[in-house]
Amino acid sequence: MTASSTSITALRGQDNLAAPHADVSDTVRAIPYRNIDNIAPAGSINSNAVDMAQWVRLQLGDGKYAGKQLISKRLVDEMHNAQTIIRRDGGMGGMNPSAHLMAYGLGWFLSDYEGRYVVQHGGNIDGMTALVAMLPEEHYGIVILTNMNGSNLPTALMLRLFDAQLKRPAKDWSAQMRSRIDSMRTVALAAQQRQGDQRVPNTKPSLPLSGYTGTYADSAYGTLKVTENNGTLNLEYGSNWRGPLEHYHFDTFRMKLSTPVLPPVPVNFRLNAAGKVDEVQLDLAGLVTFKKVPDRPARAAAAGTGSPPQ
DSSP states (O other): OTTOBSSGGGGTTOOOOOOOEEEETTEEEEOOOOOOGGGGGGTOOBOOHHHHHHHHHHHHTTTEETTEEOSOHHHHHHHTSOOEEOOSSHHHHHHOTTOSOEEEOSSOEEEEETTEEEEEEEEEETTEEEEEEEEGGGTEEEEEEESSTTOOHHHHHHHHHHHHHTTOOOOOHHHHHHHHHHHHHHHHHHHHHHHHHTOOTTOOOSSOGGGGOEEEEETTTEEEEEEEETTEEEEEETTTEEEEEEEEETTEEEEOOSSTTSOOEEEEEEEOTTSSEEEEEEESSSEEEEEEOOOOOOOOOOOOOSOOOO
16 A cells, blocks of 8 residues: 555645545535644545455455455454444444444444345545555456545445346336435534524624633633734644634624634633633533633743842
């Protein structure tokens, strides 16, 4: 797998790269690569279909590749063995409607499809969607890589290719997936509209903008800073959460992330009994409360009389 890497820095200077794309405000456009090495296990693998096919051969070969045992068969079996139960309802059920059981192994989603065992896993981040899937009993595997954020096409192609391998009648999985996604989008837009209806118009922040500035900390999530520049609050958190805050209502602001496919994030300042900002809340896949770090008192100037030393 000579073209594969696990860091975005390995792509510097290369010109044979797919450009990530996303649907931004109903317009598909190219978006930039981001450095996400700090969450590398969750999306920093860079590869191509030829390299990934070698990984599939290793999996289907019970850990053997090119005649050499690289991983023991026992460990491959353990990876493909159920470790966590997955409910069939919701989004997971829609990926494989005929599945009777679903589970998660060690880095693999597991289910059944028309009497065959399915081992698969997808990836989706920053303008790319990928899928690796296998029917081990058929010694059959596929790799699907796309440069579109949040695309369900790989799943539709997987099922279509499974049907071909199992000599089943062709089915328009793409149309079925499209109908399902359109329905989910309608529900999501309605939820966004309801959230917008909760906004109270014509409100103002309780404090001057300088009252919201400072350093905020959480024992697990680290620190963030809020500064004021030319009449605008700016938030800095990590390498990607950096930008201006726009007032939403009362003491709630919103921040537009550098990733254009994500909606603005609410930034909710909370005041204590003295009318001072005590903490700020962010939704980081669940509300996280950052406590304000007390400002350090300014050092008193040294007092003295007489002439300075000569």
